[in-house]
Amino acid sequence: MIDDAVIVTGGAGFIGSHLVDRLLESGFQVTVVDDFSVGSEENLKRAVKFGSYLQIVRQDLTGPELLGIVEKISPRYIFHLAAQSDVRHSTADPLFDAKVNVLGSLNVIESARRVGVERVIYAASGGTLYGEPEAVLFPLTESIRHQPLSNYGVSKKVVLDYLAAYKSLYSLDYVALALANVFGPRQDPHGESGVVSIFAGQLVSNQRCIIFGDGNQTRDFVFVTDVVDAFLRSLDSGSGQVFNISSSMETSVFELYSAMANILASSMEPEFLEGRVGELRRSCLSNLKAREILGWEPKVSLADGLGQVIEWVKGRS
Numbered sequence: 001m002i003d004d005a006v007i008v009t010g011g012a013g014f015i016g017s018h019l020v021d022r023l024l025e026s027g028f029q030v031t032v033v034d035d036f037s038v039g040s041e042e043n044l045k046r047a048v049k050f051g052s053y054l055q056i057v058r059q060d061l062t063g064p065e066l067l068g069i070v071e072k073i074s075p076r077y078i079f080h081l082a083a084q085s086d087v088r089h090s091t092a093d094p095l096f097d098a099k100v101n102v103l104g105s106l107n108v109i110e111s112a113r114r115v116g117v118e119r120v121i122y123a124a125s126g127g128t129l130y131g132e133p134e135a136v137l138f139p140l141t142e143s144i145r146h147q148p149l150s151n152y153g154v155s156k157k158v159v160l161d162y163l164a165a166y167k168s169l170y171s172l173d174y175v176a177l178a179l180a181n182v183f184g185p186r187q188d189p190h191g192e193s194g195v196v197s198i199f200a201g202q203l204v205s206n207q208r209c210i211i212f213g214d215g216n217q218t219r220d221f222v223f224v225t226d227v228v229d230a231f232l233r234s235l236d237s238g239s240g241q242v243f244n245i246s247s248s249m250e251t252s253v254f255e256l257y258s259a260m261a262n263i264l265a266s267s268m269e270p271e272f273l274e275g276r277v278g279e280l281r282r283s284c285l286s287n288l289k290a291r292e293i294l295g296w297e298p299k300v301s302l303a304d305g306l307g308q309v310i311e312w313v314k315g316r317s
């Protein structure tokens with residue numbers, strides 16, 4: 001048993017809850033700090049079976065109480081995943097987005113420094129960090145200029161700058177994982193983001209899927225258990241660095257739809273609506289650095305992952 005204490009902010013959310021399951025299975029003492037604004041107890045159903053190894057603290061990240069919580073737990077590591085993670089909401093309410101993603105993250109980092117946490121592992125946004133650079137640069141590496149084109153992308157990027165500053169000023173160690181488009185069970189099928197879950201929800205209930213734009217826009221889909229594996233590998237390697245966590249494969253939204261419709265033997269055609277303002281045309285991140293330094297590689301194929309999401313959605317409906 002490892003028996004180290006860790007905090008997972010956002011541990012009741014989609015990715016966070018999978019990470020919590022894995023940490024508990026590995027023998028960590030896990031405290032989830034989440035305000036349950038998006039996350040749910042349902043996501044923690046498996047984790048609660050670990051009894052006293054799991055503690056759940058319902059707390060807004062931005063509150064002054066956070067320091068006291070971190071002091072009490074005195075964790076060796078903090079996995080920081082809590083965020084306002086909806087790009088469109090960041091456009092509608094940029095102040096709220098910055099409050100949660102910038103000030104909330106700074107509250108986590110400052111608490112970590114004061115308590116002497118060994119390392120903060122941060123869920124950065126690989127899909128928004130680099131903006132839309134010229135075609136020759138694809139797949140995008142970590143050395144490409146960080147030039148986000150959305151408020152959400154900016155608020156997530158700023159945290160990388162704070163983490164680097166805190167490492168230089170106070171030797172607070174960190175790893176930042178720039179996640180591509182993560183998909184898997186527990187991603188909200190009724191939410192605004194997560195095209196895989198949205199299509200799965202619509203296809204399973206025989207509704208026509210909507211594709212915004214011509215469907216040729218590409219994304220880089222990486223399965224949630226592979227992402228969790230990258231978080232675990234960041235405990236003891238990659239100090240002070242940013243890593244793309246991605247499949248490095250470009251899949252168009254129409255290809256994604258076709259693959260899912262195929263699994264469900266659906267012949268329904270999707271409906272195409274006008275593209276969304278500000279939506280990126282291409283997204284594909286190189287994962288070479290994570291392979292070399294973290295010894296990480298994606299293991300779950302897109303087809304297998306899609307099958308798992310569809311089964312999960314079927315089980316809920």
Ligand SMILES: NC(=O)c1ccc[n+]([C@@H]2O[C@H](COP(=O)([O-])OP(=O)(O)OC[C@H]3O[C@@H](n4cnc5c(N)ncnc54)[C@H](O)[C@@H]3O)[C@@H](O)[C@H]2O)c1
Nearest residue numbers: 010012013014015035037038039060061082083123179182
């Ligand atoms: N899902 C993706 O494809 C993806 C891609 C890149 C980066 N990320 C990042 O990974 C992290 C997790 O994403 P997710 O998809 O699991 O999102 P999610 O919305 O499912 O999880 C976020 C969690 O944070 C909690 N939260 C939100 N505001 C909070 C606050 N003020 N105080 C405490 N808790 C709060 C929510 O209740 C939720 O449980 C986020 O930081 C996100 O920016 C996600």
